[in-house]
Amino acid sequence: MFYTVGEAAKRLGVAPSTLRYYDKEGLLPFVERTDGGIRMFKQSDFEGLRLIECLKKTGMPLKDIKRFMDLCSVGDESISERLDMIDRQRERVLGQIEQLKENLQILDYKHWYYETAKSAGTCAVHATLTKEDIPQELRSARECLEGREAPRAVNQ
Amino acid sequence: MFYTVGEAAKRLGVAPSTLRYYDKEGLLPFVERTDGGIRMFKQSDFEGLRLIECLKKTGMPLKDIKRFMDLCSVGDESISERLDMIDRQRERVLGQIEQLKENLQILDYKHWYYETAKSAGTCAVHATLTKEDIPQELRSARECLEGREAPRAVNQ
DNA sequence: TATTGACTTAAAGTTAACTTTAAGTTGTAG
């Protein structure tokens, strides 16, 4: 029925010290103790822990996660503020995915660049190539690497 | 023709101290200096800087980025090792995108959860709902939060 | 009941990636 901190940590794939640290920081107000002071993680605690994992993996700092957990503790009056936090995090994740996709394109371009250089035996081959030699779908990434900004005037 | 560290930093949207730090750590072997020791960033340096930005934003640690830059410095003999690093980073980014999408589903579920609770005025409404009340596309995220793992036996 | 492995806390240590500070130098504008 209950898990100790070591068992819970194993189930979650984290170090026991991490869970103790989170608890100390106030992220786990829902975890109860035995009379002797031993933490007892119950089945329902893992839902909170999985949400923490989700927020953490999407880049939310621990102090904001604590803020969310504090809101959970105050009850129904904080529902819309919790909803706001979730919505803002959703927006951030959508942005992160977009940014990763852009960076993936740059990596795709670099993959092509080094594949081509590898075949030729030298990076110098790229001096002999024109824009048309670059695969269509990699051209925008190439331009991004070159720098989209208008080159600023010299002494200005 | 050339940018100082402050101008380059502004163009890249980072602090000048960040560029000096990267230089000190060996990430910018391509940046030349005036006789007086002032860094001169040329147009072509920004391509290297943008790649560093890309690697950093996809989570590569600075020491690995330095490794990549060191490989660039040795010339053509390191082409296939550079290709390997790029390919490994591509794999990592694909994994990151997948993970963000999974976590986004959990946030989507939580969005629905709090929207529903907000309408009802209480989170208690969820006790009255059955699986069928959860929108189809959010059910798997819900199960993820509940914990997929088989509940382990009590005293074991 | 004694042992033992896992638990407890508080405090100090670690790591990455910067940022700040201090003391001094460079180079452009007046």
Add this chain to the structure above:
DNA sequence: CTACAACTTAAAGTTAACTTTAAGTCAATA
């Protein structure tokens, strides 16, 4: 030629998120 803003380095400081250590307690088993 002097001011002065922006540059230089080395070293120390910061922050987040843990991890480790030390000293002690709990509770299940022999």
